[in-house]
Amino acid sequence: MINFEYTRVSSAKAAVSTKAKHAASQFIAGGTNLVDLMKKGVTAPQRLIDINALPLKDISNDAKGLTIGALVPNSVAAENNLVTEKYPLLAMALNAGASAQLRNMATTGGNIMQRTRCPYFYDITMPCNKRQPQSGCGAMEGYNRMHAIFGASEKCIAVHPSDMCVALAALNATVHVSGAKGEKKISFVDFHRLPGDTPQLDNNLQTGELITAVHIPSNRFNKSYYLKVRDRLSYAFALVSVAVALEVSDGVIKSASIAMGGVAHKPWRLTVVS
Numbered sequence: 001m002i003n004f005e006y007t008r009v010s011s012a013k014a015a016v017s018t019k020a021k022h023a024a025s026q027f028i029a030g031g032t033n034l035v036d037l038m039k040k041g042v043t044a045p046q047r048l049i050d051i052n053a054l055p056l057k058d059i060s061n062d063a064k065g066l067t068i069g070a071l072v073p074n075s076v077a078a079e080n081n082l083v084t085e086k087y088p089l090l091a092m093a094l095n096a097g098a099s100a101q102l103r104n105m106a107t108t109g110g111n112i113m114q115r116t117r118c119p120y121f122y123d124i125t126m127p128c129n130k131r132q133p134q135s136g137c138g139a140m141e142g143y144n145r146m147h148a149i150f151g152a153s154e155k156c157i158a159v160h161p162s163d164m165c166v167a168l169a170a171l172n173a174t175v176h177v178s179g180a181k182g183e184k185k186i187s188f189v190d191f192h193r194l195p196g197d198t199p200q201l202d203n204n205l206q207t208g209e210l211i212t213a214v215h216i217p218s219n220r221f222n223k224s225y226y227l228k229v230r231d232r233l234s235y236a237f238a239l240v241s242v243a244v245a246l247e248v249s250d251g252v253i254k255s256a257s258i259a260m261g262g263v264a265h266k267p268w269r270l271t272v273v274s
């Protein structure tokens with residue numbers, strides 16, 4: 001077993017400053033992805049910074065839209081009345097993910113930050129440019145049935161596995177971030193990255209930054225659906241998924257927003273149809 005230190009923090013400021021002090025540390029929220037990665041030797045943080053005591057568990061709504069705290073469990077968000085009534089697409093996507101037990105532990109922030117499920121990333125005996133830059137890519141000539149069909153590079157064909165993020169991309173969400181330089185907001189479509197020459201970077205969050213919330217702007221979409229195609233009806237990642245939000249009036253589609261999951265290194269927005 002690899003030893004690590006553990007610190008529990010109670011404010012976003014303390015989380016950010018503790019991270020700045022300890023370079024080889026990682027935040028832990030629900031732990032459903034990070035602990036697996038540690039057990040498999042994919043990552044070995046010297047310190048875990050437990051953020052579960054932070055006051056980031058609220059869901060609130062105003063005229064501008066809905067804000068979901070980074071520590072809201074996926075199951076709580078999926079069952080929240082504001083979410084089910086105003087943003088049913090998000091509730092559908094959340095309920096399509098993982099299992100009930102996992103959704104009870106998984107958080108909004110952790111879901112956005114979860115890493116790829118590419119088997120070569122998890123198998124430390126295999127080359128993987130995402131896990132170990134410049135080591136090669138086992139998936140390229142290997143088992144790659146669940147890999148990227150859009151936006152891949154010669155270095156990496158892994159996909160982002162989240163269901164929730166596909167709905168957030170279609171709903172034009174914004175990620176709220178706290179860091180050493182203060183607060184900032186990142187548009188959801190700009191949050192995750194394509195692999196290019198740096199597949200080790202999943203997203204544009206800078207070292208030490210903490211996700212505090214996700215905001216979904218009010219919209220006129222009155223029809224939406226999340227369709228996930230997978231090998232099993234439950235507890236399986238998407239082969240491909242699609243989040244569709246439409247504004248329909250008198251039988252005519254006035255506006256549309258569509259994103260796909262399981263097909264690229266990031267949720268894939270189909271901007272031409274929007």
Ligand SMILES: Cc1cc2nc3c(=O)[nH]c(=O)nc-3n(C[C@H](O)[C@H](O)[C@H](O)COP(=O)(O)OP(=O)(O)OC[C@H]3O[C@@H](n4cnc5c(N)ncnc54)[C@H](O)[C@@H]3O)c2cc1C
Nearest residue numbers: 029030031032033034097098107109110111113162163211
């Ligand atoms: C068997 C299994 C099946 C699954 N199936 C699906 C599925 O079908 N669909 C799907 O979408 N997901 C699926 N998941 C993934 C699951 O949704 C994620 O593991 C979960 O959302 C991660 O959230 P967490 O709070 O547990 O994150 P953690 O494991 O605690 O953290 C994950 C990463 O996020 C970082 N992090 C956490 N919170 C923050 C924050 N606020 N700011 C910055 N960084 C942060 C951590 O440092 C870590 O790097 C599955 C997982 C498992 C184990």
